[in-house]
Amino acid sequence: MAYGNALAVLADPTRRKVFERLRAGPRAVNVIAAGLPVSRPAVSQHLKVLKDAGLVEERSQGVRRIYSFRREGLMELREWLDSFWGDALEAFKLEAEKSHKARRSK
Amino acid sequence: MAYGNALAVLADPTRRKVFERLRAGPRAVNVIAAGLPVSRPAVSQHLKVLKDAGLVEERSQGVRRIYSFRREGLMELREWLDSFWGDALEAFKLEAEKSHKARRSK
DNA sequence: CAATTGTGTAAGCCATGGCTTACCGTTAGC
DNA sequence: GCTAACGGTAAGCCATGGCTTACACAATTG
Numbered sequence A, B: 001m002a003y004g005n006a007l008a009v010l011a012d013p014t015r016r017k018v019f020e021r022l023r024a025g026p027r028a029v030n031v032i033a034a035g036l037p038v039s040r041p042a043v044s045q046h047l048k049v050l051k052d053a054g055l056v057e058e059r060s061q062g063v064r065r066i067y068s069f070r071r072e073g074l075m076e077l078r079e080w081l082d083s084f085w086g087d088a089l090e091a092f093k094l095e096a097e098k099s100h101k102a103r104r105s106k
Numbered sequence C: 001c002a003a004t005t006g007t008g009t010a011a012g013c014c015a016t017g018g019c020t021t022a023c024c025g026t027t028a029g030c
Numbered sequence D: 001g002c003t004a005a006c007g008g009t010a011a012g013c014c015a016t017g018g019c020t021t022a023c024a025c026a027a028t029t030g
Helices: A002-011 A013-021 A029-033 A040-052 A071-083 A088-095 A098-104 B002-011 B013-021 B029-033 B040-052 B071-105
Strands: A056-061 A064-069 B056-061 B064-069
Touching: A002 A013, A002 A071, A002 B002, A002 B013, A013 A040, A013 B002, A029 A040, A029 A064, A040 A056, A040 A064, A071 B071, B002 B013, B002 B071, B013 B040, B029 B040, B029 B064, B040 B056, B040 B064
Parallel strands: none
Antiparallel strands: A056 A064, B056 B064
């Protein structure tokens, strides 16, 4: 039931902002925190929660920690959502990669 | 940004249980509450939140209120997840391109 | 009309958790 | 080696919100 965890983690608006900032690519903590309405430690705490939930991963680069988006962390939540649409689960797995391209090419 | 609201609403485990009980079909409040580890008023409160978020709809039938699952309430959340997939692929392409150039320029 | 059933609402309690400030270890630059 | 930048962690404050009990009111039943 990791989807429950993902839901709880992404429910907080600030944490979701932190998470969404990583859509554009990996970032260091101070870069992520810049412009957010909360302190830098608060961002660190959010990143820890995101990491524990598998939504984000971290690597060290000198004195800074680079965080990056982790696609797999959203898989279960997505599958759970799809299960509400009936039997779409199998179809989703097959189309996960290519339907994206199809949609974008419209 | 209703997806944020949907996330917040579905983050609570008890409320999510209430919601999931409606997958099988419309139910009256006392039926939904039966077997749940919280009181009946608690369930009423959760149903109110779910209804306000558009995840559930209500109709009266005599003295009882029948609640039913509302698929449209999940649409924005689903689209939000999809967009994440898109951005992730985008970022991946960018990264791949960057490292490719870097490799070539050496 | 009285009693019962079904459910929403109010008030209040209390745990959770997000935020801040303060502090500490670690790495880079001079 | 000193000093500054980066960022994780601790302690404590406080708002949020989920839960309970108590109550109100409508519809049904006899």
